[in-house]
Amino acid sequence: DVKVTQSSRYLVKRTGEKVFLECVQDMDHENMFWYRQDPGLGLRLIYFSYDVKMKEKGDIPEGYSVSREKKERFSLILESASTNQTSMYLCASRSLKGSTGETYEQYFGPGTRLTVT
Amino acid sequence: AQSVTQPDIHITVSEGASLELRCNYSYGATPYLFWYVQSPGQGLQLLLKYFSGDTLVQGIKGFEAEFKRSQSSFNLRKPSVHWSDAAEYFCAVGGKGGGSNYKLTFGKGTLLTVNP
Numbered sequence: 695d696v697k698v699t700q701s702s703r704y705l706v707k708r709t710g711e712k713v714f715l716e717c718v719q720d721m722d723h724e725n726m727f728w729y730r731q732d733p734g735l736g737l738r739l740i741y742f743s744y745d746v747k748m749k750e751k752g753d754i755p756e757g758y759s760v761s762r763e764k765k766e767r768f769s770l771i772l773e774s775a776s777t778n779q780t781s782m783y784l785c786a787s788r789s790l791k792g793s794t795g796e797t798y799e800q801y802f803g804p805g806t807r808l809t810v811t
Numbered sequence: 812a813q814s815v816t817q818p819d820i821h822i823t824v825s826e827g828a829s830l831e832l833r834c835n836y837s838y839g840a841t842p843y844l845f846w847y848v849q850s851p852g853q854g855l856q857l858l859l860k861y862f863s864g865d866t867l868v869q870g871i872k873g874f875e876a877e878f879k880r881s882q883s884s885f886n887l888r889k890p891s892v893h894w895s896d897a898a899e900y901f902c903a904v905g906g907k908g909g910g911s912n913y914k915l916t917f918g919k920g921t922l923l924t925v926n927p
Contacts (some may be wrong), residue, residue, distance in 0.1 A: 698854075736901065736919035784854055798843055798862075798905070800915055802854035
């Protein structure tokens with residue numbers, strides 16, 4: 695089974711702190727994603743990485759950066775956390791080479807609930 | 812631009828009753844369609860997906876969905892709901908491969924409550 699893990703389930707940080715959210719997948723997937731989820735807004739894409747060291751901005755990249763130095767790990771960085779970044783953060787990965795042909799579904803981690811005070 | 816609309820924010824059904832969750836999408840090419848389920852405090856789990864072929868697709872936990880191109884819909888159904896189905900359900904649309912086709916656009920979700 696595909697496994698996507700996130701470093702913390704719950705995190706509390708202070709305004710202005712630098713925050714790192716880590717995501718690791720164990721299935722050699724090329725693509726990895728960071729979303730934030732807020733009530734009534736659904737999932738919104740922050741950043742996408744289509745391969746190691748490659749990244750692309752999603753719909754709401756402001757205030758965030760990412761790093762992908764190794765294929766299995768994708769980090770989301772909040773350079774200076776603010777209260778409006780309090781949210782649930784979900785990481786996902788996707789293979790472009792499904793075992794039964796083309797699949798393209800995204801596999802999600804359990805999420806990190808970040809509170810910025 | 813691609814988009815997904817889930818018209819029902821919250822649905823309540825009785826255990827054993829049938830269920831249909833609606834999803835309408837907008838996508839400029841052949842869509843890849845997904846339904847995900849999220850239990851409280853958890854990540855998203857894939858229920859089923861449609862890429863091509865038979866327009867009625869079967870998924871896990873007894874769910875099925877029907878792709879109707881003429882109506883741009885991909886509604887999720889279950890004949891008899893169990894209390895454990897209470898969760899939030901997300902419909903998503905995307906494409907394959909590189910470029911902007913990597914993007915998966917989600918609806919805002921439908922929260923399902925199951926009464927005993």
